[in-house]
Amino acid sequence: MGHLGRCNLHHQASQMTYGLVDGNCFFVSCERIFRPSLKKKPVIVLSNNDGCAVARSDEAKALGIKMGTPWFKIKHLADSHGLVALSSNFALYGDMSDRMMQIIGRFSPLQEIYSIDECFISLDGFNTNLAEYGKSIKETVYKEIGIPTCVGIGKTKTLAKLANHFAKKQKQWNGVCDLTALTRYEIASLMNQTPTREVWGIGRQLDKKLDSMGIQTVFDLVKLDPAKAHKAFSILMADTILELRGIERITLNLAPAPKQEIMSSRSFGNPITSFSDLSDILSELCTKASTKLRKQNSIAKRLMIFIGTSTFRKCQQYQNSRIVQLSHPTSSTTRVINTALQALNVIFKDNIQYSKAGIMLMDLVPAQSCQGELFDEIAESPKSDSLMAVMDKLNAQYGKNTLKVASMGNHDTEGWYTKQERKTPAYTTDWRELLIVKA
Amino acid sequence: MKNSLSTISHIENIPLTINQIGSKAQAGFPSPAEDHAVGRIDLNEILIKHPVATFFLTVKGYSMENAGISDGDYLIVDRALPAKHNDIVIAEIDGDVTVKRLYKRNGILKLKAENLTYPDIVPVPGQEWAIWGVVTFIIKPAK
Numbered sequence: 001m002g003h004l005g006r007c008n009l010h011h012q013a014s015q016m017t018y019g020l021v022d023g024n025c026f027f028v029s030c031e032r033i034f035r036p037s038l039k040k041k042p043v044i045v046l047s048n049n050d051g052c053a054v055a056r057s058d059e060a061k062a063l064g065i066k067m068g069t070p071w072f073k074i075k076h077l078a079d080s081h082g083l084v085a086l087s088s089n090f091a092l093y094g095d096m097s098d099r100m101m102q103i104i105g106r107f108s109p110l111q112e113i114y115s116i117d118e119c120f121i122s123l124d125g126f127n128t129n130l131a132e133y134g135k136s137i138k139e140t141v142y143k144e145i146g147i148p149t150c151v152g153i154g155k156t157k158t159l160a161k162l163a164n165h166f167a168k169k170q171k172q173w174n175g176v177c178d179l180t181a182l183t184r185y186e187i188a189s190l191m192n193q194t195p196t197r198e199v200w201g202i203g204r205q206l207d208k209k210l211d212s213m214g215i216q217t218v219f220d221l222v223k224l225d226p227a228k229a230h231k232a233f234s235i236l237m238a239d240t241i242l243e244l245r246g247i248e249r250i251t252l253n254l255a256p257a258p259k260q261e262i263m264s265s266r267s268f269g270n271p272i273t274s275f276s277d278l279s280d281i282l283s284e285l286c287t288k289a290s291t292k293l294r295k296q297n298s299i300a301k302r303l304m305i306f307i308g309t310s311t312f313r314k315c316q317q318y319q320n321s322r323i324v325q326l327s328h329p330t331s332s333t334t335r336v337i338n339t340a341l342q343a344l345n346v347i348f349k350d351n352i353q354y355s356k357a358g359i360m361l362m363d364l365v366p367a368q369s370c371q372g373e374l375f376d377e378i379a380e381s382p383k384s385d386s387l388m389a390v391m392d393k394l395n396a397q398y399g400k401n402t403l404k405v406a407s408m409g410n411h412d413t414e415g416w417y418t419k420q421e422r423k424t425p426a427y428t429t430d431w432r433e434l435l436i437v438k439a
Numbered sequence: 440m441k442n443s444l445s446t447i448s449h450i451e452n453i454p455l456t457i458n459q460i461g462s463k464a465q466a467g468f469p470s471p472a473e474d475h476a477v478g479r480i481d482l483n484e485i486l487i488k489h490p491v492a493t494f495f496l497t498v499k500g501y502s503m504e505n506a507g508i509s510d511g512d513y514l515i516v517d518r519a520l521p522a523k524h525n526d527i528v529i530a531e532i533d534g535d536v537t538v539k540r541l542y543k544r545n546g547i548l549k550l551k552a553e554n555l556t557y558p559d560i561v562p563v564p565g566q567e568w569a570i571w572g573v574v575t576f577i578i579k580p581a582k
Contacts, residue, residue, distance in 0.1 A: 036571070037534030099491040144492035144519045146571075428494060437529055438537045439500035439508055 014248035017130065017153065017180055018160040021104050021137055022118030023097075024148045024168065027055035030096045031086055033146040034427045034435045042083045046071055048304060048362060049323050050087055050421055090261050090360060091426035099145050107137050112252045116260060118164075120157055120252055134176040153178040157250050158243035161200040162218065166190060191218035191244075201240050206233065218244065262300075264289040265358025267430065271313065272354045275344075278307065282344055283337045285359045290333040293361055299329040301363035303336060305343045310355035312432055318354075320347040329365060336361070356430075486576050492519035494572065496529065496538075503527070503538055506553035513578035514538065522570040529571040532560065536571060 023029055027045040032038045042059035046052065052070045053060070063081055065074055077083035097116045105111045108121035123130055134151035141149050152164025159179050167177035179187055197207040199218055213232075215221055222244045230238040239249035264285040272278050282305060293300060306321035322343040330336065340359055425433035487493045496514045506527060508514070514529075522528050524543040529536060530550055539550035539560060548568075550560040562568055 035534075036531045036536060036569075039534065102491045144489070146518070431495070434495050434497045434513070435536065436499050437496045437514065438535065439498045439503040439510070 013246050014155040015124075016248055017123040017126070017155060018157050018252075019108070019121045019123045019130075019134060019137070020114075020118060020152045020157070020160040020164040021121065021134075021141075021149050022164060023100060023141075024150060025055050025057050026097075026117035026147070027088065027093055028057045028060075029147045030093050031089070031424055032057075033096075034092075035424070038084060042077070042081060044074075044083065044085050045088050046085055046422065048088060048302070050085075053085075054088065085422055087421060087423040089424050089426065090263060091265070091429045092424070094261070094263070095428045096145060096147065100141055100147055100149075103141050103144055104137060107133070107140075110252055110254065112254060120160065122252060123153060131176050131178040131181060134178060135174075138175055149175070151176045153180055155180060155246040156243040156248045157252075158200045158240055159246065162191075162194070162198065162244070165194070165198050188219055188222075191222060194218045196221050199240060199244065201236060206237070209233070260364055261360055261362050262289050262292050262296075262364070263358060263360040264292070265306075265356065267310075267356040267432065268354075271310070271315070273350075273352065275348050275350075278348065278354055278357060279341050279344055281357050282307075282340055282359065285357065286337040286340050287333050289359050289361050290331055290336045293331045293364070294367075296364075297367045298364040299331045299367050300336075300361035301326055301329045301365065302361075303339060303343075304360045304362060305340050305347075305358070306360075307344070307347060307354055307357045309353055310432055313353065313355065315353045316351070318349060318352045320349075322347050323362075329363075331367060355432075486515055487517075488575070489517055489519040492572075493517050493575075498538065502552040502554045502557040503540075504554045506540065507579070508538065508553070508574075508577055509579060514574050515576040515578065516572035517575045518572040520573040520575070522573050527574040529574065531567070531569040531571050533567050538574065541570070 028038075028043045031043065031045065038057075040059065041057070042063050042065075043057040044053040044060045044065060045055040047054045050071060052068050053065055053074070054067070056065050056067070060083065063074075063077055063083065065077075065083075071085060074083065075085075078085065093116060100117075101111070101113050101119055104119055104121060108123060110122035112120040114120055123133070126133060130153050134153055138149050138151055141147055150164055150167040152160045152162065152167050153176075154160040154163045163177040163179045167173045167175050170177075182190075194217060195207075196202050196210050196215060196218055197204070199221065202210070202221075209232075210216075210221065215224060221241060224241055226238040226241045229241050242249050266281060266285060268281070272281070302323055302325050304321055304323045306319070308319035309315055309317050311317065324339050324343050326335070326339060336359075425435075427433060427435050483490075494516045496516055498508055498510060498512045498514060501510055503509075508527070516529055520526075522541055522543075524541060526541050527538065528541045528550075529538055530541075532550075537550070537560075540553060542549045542551050542559075548562060552559060
């Protein structure tokens with residue numbers, strides 16, 4: 001339907017109705033559920049290597065912190081304005097996202113999970129006040145998992161996205177904006193106050209070009225002739241204009257979106273102290289994660305490993321993690337293991353009773369987008385074959401003492417990142433890290 | 440359609456049981472259990488009514504001893520349930536999270552400790568109260 005829909009030459013007003021529901025500053029909201037003391041405070045979540053702000057509470061936005069601002073530039077706000085910065089806690093965000101999507105899924109027969117914190121739903125044929133319906137979605141999500149959301153409703157996905165933007169930025173909507181209930185004039189007036197960059201699919205480059213053509217507001221864009229837009233930009237721009245006019249060009253994508261991160265981790269009851277045992281376990285986890293990665297037909301650009309002691313055990317405490325940029329994106333088990341073990345070599349400390357280990361594959365992109373990678377790899381990595389053999393043996397014997405330190409490469413050749421220093425507990429995925437409640 | 444799919448996945452979940460029973464049958468005795476193969480009891484069935492709204496917490500402190508909640512116990516908390524009078528609840532008070540019994544009668548709202556040496560908590564003007572969730576089960580070790 002997706003492609004056929006785009007080719008259809010008969011432009012008809014959409015008979016469909018879409019909702020877009022998304023979590024407000026989702027990562028920060030996840031953290032606040034388990035640390036209510038963070039409510040009303042400026043809070044940011046940092047990117048994987050604690051490098052820059054990737055999520056900001058409203059209070060943090062009010063301090064002028066922009067998306068992607070490097071942490072070192074705003075560090076001083078911690079002392080002067082009580083800014084709280086947290087490392088990203090993907091175990092938590094992933095689980096809370098699952099929960100949120102399931103709750104929203106109860107409100108519609110069709111749901112497209114668009115990203116970790118937003119989804120489209122079909123609201124076709126609902127003979128009900130849609131703004132009220134949106135409000136009950138919002139209230140249910142908040143009640144059951146404590147995540148505040150906004151709901152946008154429109155005749156097309158692009159309009160639902162735009163409605164969601166209004167719901168989020170304009171107080172009068174109370175978090176739910178239903179464009180289908182507004183007159184053309186009301187919609188035009190809203191569009192007239194909104195810059196084109198707020199439209200779904202209009203990035204910075206397109207925005208610049210539109211601006212140079214004197215197209216500044218969404219209303220300017222809607223007035224643009226789709227055929228001319230097709231010529232000047234692409235079919236996508238023409239479709240965007242049609243969608244803004246209420247003509248459906250982009251249908252729901254019901255295939256589950258590939259995951260953006262894949263994590264594989266384990267806690268062990270009997271602590272481990274030796275490097276070879278830990279590397280066995282890590283290799284196993286790498287195998288699991290890369291298998292999942294290949295299953296969804298993606299490749300990873302970065303990976304993170306983490307190891308640590310149990311906070312509930314009376315022993316010397318140690319937690320550490322490393323993020324490694326892969327020189328080429330990969331889904332190869334051998335390369336993932338190889339890289340992970342090099343990272344382990346860096347953070348492993350002797351005489352520590354390790355109780356958990358894990359690997360996360362990050363910055364995933366579709367495998368097609370990097371063709372020829374398989375061949376590059378064979379040429380590039382002479383170690384690949386011998387490692388594969390080791391891995392096979394490992395699989396056969398279920399991982400005891402198969403991988404030795406001797407198989408490690410030189411860890412100085414990869415770019416190491418700093419560890420995650422401000423990570424909060426995995427409140428919902430690890431028995432040892434539950435929220436502690438005072439009695 | 441949906442029904443037949445779930446039946447298939449149900450069968451796929453228990454092939455081990457069926458195989459074992461089948462191999463015994465080859466020895467000559469048809470197992471009387473063969474037609475009754477079902478999934479083993481799953482604690483989640485009785486402990487968790489609303490999976491997406493259920494969270495596990497750990498207890499620290501002694502204020503709820505008389506309600507059977509001890510230091511170190513696990514609590515199963517359901518956020519989907521409305522908090523009613525006499526429920527054991529997780530409450531947020533000015534950003535702190537505490538477990539107490541909810542008292543909500545005759546216009547009086549307070550959080551009661553279940554230990555005589557701990558005072559009840561009554562709302563103070565300017566304080567922010569919210570109910571985080573309702574405790575449905577307590578998991579405690581028997582030894």
